[in-house]
Amino acid sequence: MPRPPIRTAPGRSATSRALSVLDAFDERHPTLTLAHIARRTTLPVATAHRMVGELCRARLLRRRPDGRYEVGARVWQLGLLAPPTSLREAALPHLQDLVIATGHTVHVAVLEARSALVVERLAGSRTQPTRHSPGGYLPLHCTGVGKVLLAHAPRDLREEVLRAPARYTAWTITDPAVLRRQLEAIVVSGHALSTQEHHEGVWSVAMPVTGPSGVVAALGVLAPLTAPRLADVLSPLSAAVAAISASTADVGFGVDPADEA
Amino acid sequence: MPRPPIRTAPGRSATSRALSVLDAFDERHPTLTLAHIARRTTLPVATAHRMVGELCRARLLRRRPDGRYEVGARVWQLGLLAPPTSLREAALPHLQDLVIATGHTVHVAVLEARSALVVERLAGSRTQPTRHSPGGYLPLHCTGVGKVLLAHAPRDLREEVLRAPARYTAWTITDPAVLRRQLEAIVVSGHALSTQEHHEGVWSVAMPVTGPSGVVAALGVLAPLTAPRLADVLSPLSAAVAAISASTADVGFGVDPADEA
DNA sequence: ACACGTCTTCCGTGGCATGGAAAGCTTTCG
DNA sequence: CGAAAGCTTTCCATGCCACGGAAGACGTGT
Numbered sequence: 154m155p156r157p158p159i160r161t162a163p164g165r166s167a168t169s170r171a172l173s174v175l176d177a178f179d180e181r182h183p184t185l186t187l188a189h190i191a192r193r194t195t196l197p198v199a200t201a202h203r204m205v206g207e208l209c210r211a212r213l214l215r216r217r218p219d220g221r222y223e224v225g226a227r228v229w230q231l232g233l234l235a236p237p238t239s240l241r242e243a244a245l246p247h248l249q250d251l252v253i254a255t256g257h258t259v260h261v262a263v264l265e266a267r268s269a270l271v272v273e274r275l276a277g278s279r280t281q282p283t284r285h286s287p288g289g290y291l292p293l294h295c296t297g298v299g300k301v302l303l304a305h306a307p308r309d310l311r312e313e314v315l316r317a318p319a320r321y322t323a324w325t326i327t328d329p330a331v332l333r334r335q336l337e338a339i340v341v342s343g344h345a346l347s348t349q350e351h352h353e354g355v356w357s358v359a360m361p362v363t364g365p366s367g368v369v370a371a372l373g374v375l376a377p378l379t380a381p382r383l384a385d386v387l388s389p390l391s392a393a394v395a396a397i398s399a400s401t402a403d404v405g406f407g408v409d410p411a412d413e414a
Numbered sequence: 415m416p417r418p419p420i421r422t423a424p425g426r427s428a429t430s431r432a433l434s435v436l437d438a439f440d441e442r443h444p445t446l447t448l449a450h451i452a453r454r455t456t457l458p459v460a461t462a463h464r465m466v467g468e469l470c471r472a473r474l475l476r477r478r479p480d481g482r483y484e485v486g487a488r489v490w491q492l493g494l495l496a497p498p499t500s501l502r503e504a505a506l507p508h509l510q511d512l513v514i515a516t517g518h519t520v521h522v523a524v525l526e527a528r529s530a531l532v533v534e535r536l537a538g539s540r541t542q543p544t545r546h547s548p549g550g551y552l553p554l555h556c557t558g559v560g561k562v563l564l565a566h567a568p569r570d571l572r573e574e575v576l577r578a579p580a581r582y583t584a585w586t587i588t589d590p591a592v593l594r595r596q597l598e599a600i601v602v603s604g605h606a607l608s609t610q611e612h613h614e615g616v617w618s619v620a621m622p623v624t625g626p627s628g629v630v631a632a633l634g635v636l637a638p639l640t641a642p643r644l645a646d647v648l649s650p651l652s653a654a655v656a657a658i659s660a661s662t663a664d665v666g667f668g669v670d671p672a673d674e675a
Numbered sequence: 676a677c678a679c680g681t682c683t684t685c686c687g688t689g690g691c692a693t694g695g696a697a698a699g700c701t702t703t704c705g
Numbered sequence: 706c707g708a709a710a711g712c713t714t715t716c717c718a719t720g721c722c723a724c725g726g727a728a729g730a731c732g733t734g735t
Binding site: 166167168169171172173175178179180183204207208210211212213215217218219223224225226227228229230231232233234235236237238263265266270287288366367 | 427428429430432433434436439440441444465468469471472473474476478479480484485486487488489490491492493494495496497498499524526527531548549627628
Binding site: 166167168186187188198199202220 | 713716
């Protein structure tokens, strides 16, 4: 009896399937069973099983004693080589200064996919800066850091994001033309504003952090509407941005030493 | 004219090749050109080119403006889900306490592949603890943290490491029988010693950090030979280990909420 | 202008990825 | 306690797509 060898795999390459398994993990699902992975990736169980085995052999996944899977320590280690790590370390002291100077929450974000990826965030509990939720995504069109990154992003990404800006609050700007004009102004003025466009009761300013080849990140300050003194924030913010840009400049641009092997 | 379709690809699966590209990146090679990647992975250039494209599409790699490749921010973000992150955050305050109590350098490591992966390290410059080189590997058979991890590792890994212990200094123990006896003693006594076995002039003590299902990490103190008071270190070390184990206990064991999708 | 190294594209071949099925295993429930 | 439901693992015939040599485009140094 010939088994129908239906191939439901049209466009996706073997590797892209394996990598899609990694996408099944997120902050709300740090550990998964094989069946969960299969469902979340919409892969057949047998295929998911093979992929997971492959990823475990490469140490990107680990099988825990209880049978569930989790992201492997190797991924953490590889992540240390990614730009956010050096950026974070260069920025951290200046973030603390900025929190102390303004008393508000500050954060740094980089452009990743179609979002702003938060690299570090310090909450201004007035005196003692406390860390919060790095690794999260923010929308590009309605946050301070997002607008800065979007304003300096490649043309096609910008247009793609402007095509259908999602609404978060009553103040979210969803008109592409208005946003486009704002972005142009941001490039000129050097800072971006968002007033309740993402969360009600919160406004933010952000400025670009520049590296050797253009804008590499954005630094933003979040403040409640009850603290509306933009002028008080702009000056320490631009100082912090300058300091971070300076320490980023020489980082990560050592050309590799001669090849070995 | 038929081109000989010589397949030099015997055992390696398509996915394993793609993932081997990631292995080409390390601390000394944070950015690579396509040709470097091909050489370091011993893949044909055409194949490496395809793999790299695949990895870029999955955002695990990024092509920089100058044409070189680097590890993508996505990897950093995924790494936040890996055990070292939560361990690091749980341990950091207690590491600081330990540095202050002992005045020496302390570090935490987890078992990864056949090595001890350093998750965090604080150097005791007597007053101001400074961070140093997380992400590095230490040998299992001649360091304090390594011995602790090895002593509690699965049998086969332990035997494999004991098969041919590499020599680092004149004091490195390379006799499998002697090491095996030490490991047994470590399980009983709860702490491991290494005296100049990895670096001359340095000794270290380490103790296991336990989670809900056994040993998850090791915490070690490094001291110069000129400070040989083991007794002074053991008590604050065991206090720190207990504190970290306690805060690790409830971390990362929330079972996923009901599946979605 | 030439040589050298790098990057990209093309394409015929056959190795291996594919996924349904069935068996083994654990947990849940009547 | 037996059955049912769900999870995990193994098996294997089919044919898709990964493979890599080759050629060409591009950049750079001499």
